Amino acid sequence: MTPQAPARAYRRLSVEERRSQLLDAALGLFARRAPEEVSLDDVAEAAGVSRPLVYRYFPGGKQQLYEAALRSAAEELERCFHEPAEGPLTQRLARALDRYLAFVDEHDTGFSALLQGGSVVETSRTTAIVDRVRRAAAERVLSHLGVAEPGPRLRMTVRTWISSVEAASLIWLDEGKEPSADELRDWLVEQFMACLVTTAGRDPQTARVVRGALAVERAEGAVGGLVRRVVPLIEDAGHLW
Amino acid sequence: MTPQAPARAYRRLSVEERRSQLLDAALGLFARRAPEEVSLDDVAEAAGVSRPLVYRYFPGGKQQLYEAALRSAAEELERCFHEPAEGPLTQRLARALDRYLAFVDEHDTGFSALLQGGSVVETSRTTAIVDRVRRAAAERVLSHLGVAEPGPRLRMTVRTWISSVEAASLIWLDEGKEPSADELRDWLVEQFMACLVTTAGRDPQTARVVRGALAVERAEGAVGGLVRRVVPLIEDAGHLW
Numbered sequence: 001m002t003p004q005a006p007a008r009a010y011r012r013l014s015v016e017e018r019r020s021q022l023l024d025a026a027l028g029l030f031a032r033r034a035p036e037e038v039s040l041d042d043v044a045e046a047a048g049v050s051r052p053l054v055y056r057y058f059p060g061g062k063q064q065l066y067e068a069a070l071r072s073a074a075e076e077l078e079r080c081f082h083e084p085a086e087g088p089l090t091q092r093l094a095r096a097l098d099r100y101l102a103f104v105d106e107h108d109t110g111f112s113a114l115l116q117g118g119s120v121v122e123t124s125r126t127t128a129i130v131d132r133v134r135r136a137a138a139e140r141v142l143s144h145l146g147v148a149e150p151g152p153r154l155r156m157t158v159r160t161w162i163s164s165v166e167a168a169s170l171i172w173l174d175e176g177k178e179p180s181a182d183e184l185r186d187w188l189v190e191q192f193m194a195c196l197v198t199t200a201g202r203d204p205q206t207a208r209v210v211r212g213a214l215a216v217e218r219a220e221g222a223v224g225g226l227v228r229r230v231v232p233l234i235e236d237a238g239h240l241w
Numbered sequence: 242m243t244p245q246a247p248a249r250a251y252r253r254l255s256v257e258e259r260r261s262q263l264l265d266a267a268l269g270l271f272a273r274r275a276p277e278e279v280s281l282d283d284v285a286e287a288a289g290v291s292r293p294l295v296y297r298y299f300p301g302g303k304q305q306l307y308e309a310a311l312r313s314a315a316e317e318l319e320r321c322f323h324e325p326a327e328g329p330l331t332q333r334l335a336r337a338l339d340r341y342l343a344f345v346d347e348h349d350t351g352f353s354a355l356l357q358g359g360s361v362v363e364t365s366r367t368t369a370i371v372d373r374v375r376r377a378a379a380e381r382v383l384s385h386l387g388v389a390e391p392g393p394r395l396r397m398t399v400r401t402w403i404s405s406v407e408a409a410s411l412i413w414l415d416e417g418k419e420p421s422a423d424e425l426r427d428w429l430v431e432q433f434m435a436c437l438v439t440t441a442g443r444d445p446q447t448a449r450v451v452r453g454a455l456a457v458e459r460a461e462g463a464v465g466g467l468v469r470r471v472v473p474l475i476e477d478a479g480h481l482w
Contacts, residue, residue: 152416152419152420153420153428155412156409156412156428159408159412160405160408160409160412160432161405162408163404163405163407163408164401164402164404164405164408166404167400167401167403167404167405168397168401171396171397171400171401175393178393179393179394187394187397187440187443190439190442191401191436191439191440193439194435194436194438194439195432195435195436197435197471197474197475198431198432198434198435198467198471199428199432200471200474201431201466201467201470201471201474202428202470207474210474211474211477211478214474214475214477214478214481215478217478217481218481219480219481219482223478223481224481224482225442226439226442227475227478227481227482228482229442229443230438230439230441230442231475231482233438233441233442233448233451233452233455234438234455234468234472236452236455237452237455237456237458237464237468239460240455240458240459240460240464240465240468241460241465241468241469241472
């Protein structure tokens with residue numbers, strides 16, 4: 001059953017390398033097809049190994065492999081939001097979103113299948129993994145805001161924005177990746193700043209965060225452009241002042 | 242097995258009434274517990290009928306009953322966004338959100354279980370039902386904006402806001418229904434207006450919608466308050482102008 005070359009390759013790879021190779025192959029397949037359309041034979045073929053070898057590493061079969069691939073994807077997604085705490089907030093968010101959208105672009109079908117559920121191997125554990133990514137992303141954003149103990153309004157703002165990013169990504173895939181990833185990134189950054197400023201209108205903690213963030217933004221940056229485009233619209237509605 | 246009273250009740254109810262009674266009982270149970278913790282016996286007991294009677298109406302068993310209950314909940318959720326096209330946009334959205342949040346409040350556990358997935362009876366069909374509610378809600382909001390043919394940026398704005406409403410509802414349940422539903426409603430309305438105005442900065446169609454919407458808002462209304470609270474924050478960041 002096992003062809004010569006993969007058997008040789010098997011002897012050369014360490015346990016960790018082999019595991020990682022199988023996860024990569026699985027992730028590649030889950031990225032292009034819904035989980036229920038991927039078999040262990042497909043994974044074995046994609047990795048150039050035998051089916052029994054896949055079972056040796058993942059005795060729980062497809063469910064275990066799917067969850068491990070999912071955790072590996074989750075770790076990659078979590079890393080998207082790792083960003084040095086330097087420079088204007090909007091630039092940090094833009095760089096994080098560049099990585100996030102590149103991941104969405106690369107894993108499009110798998111990303112949709114994962115987030116939209118409806119897979120036969122969907123379980124509360126996979127939901128928990130996805131939820132952990134959301135929470136980790138929210139924590140990262142909050143840390144970029146420089147807040148050690150975020151109150152409920154600030155947390156709500158950040159967490160709902162994370163879900164907007166997710167929803168926008170799914171819509172983006174749904175619409176054939178239109179507009180460009182760069183435009184989507186800029187729009188998401190602007191939406192975040194708008195939501196943050198709106199919450200600041202009612203929440204003193206968020207207002208402090210906004211003042212601090214705006215102080216280091218640049219006139220030629222994302223917020224400067226947004227202010228110059230949006231303020232005239234509001235000024236026209238003079239009866240509201 | 243069947244007690245006397247329910248059997249009498251059975252003769253009195255029409256097929257439609259009986260079906261509706263069973264759905265109400267099922268919805269009540271699914272609202273308080275995760276679907277996998279509800280049995281057909283529970284539904285029969287809650288409706289005061291025999292298990293075979295439940296099977297007569299729902300021969301597909303629990304899966305069919307769950308989907309029917311879900312569709313019934315979906316129709317109720319869709320109706321939340323039915324609202325006469327009169328008065329300021331923010332007032333219409335506030336009334337729709339009042340109904341939506343009342344539904345979330347009433348069906349809390351079932352609402353979470355449904356949207357967070359991870360149920361054993363979760364299938365692509367239930368996902369499709371939930372997705373239909375999202376799309377219907379977005380259509381309703383777009384119709385309140387008075388746009389017959391919304392472009393991609395306006396649609397993206399409305400659809401991501403719908404997902405924010407959903408995410409905020411789940412967070413609200415997660416945090417023991419804090420802050421109050423009224424405060425959450427006002428915050429969601431303000432977030433929508435902020436997101437809309439932000440998109441308007443780059444999209445001429447959305448800018449027209451915003452001008453039209455702001456023209457009928459009142460100084461003492463939601464947008465007036467938001468403008469008065471938020472503009473000072475932006476004015477303080479004079480280096481961005």
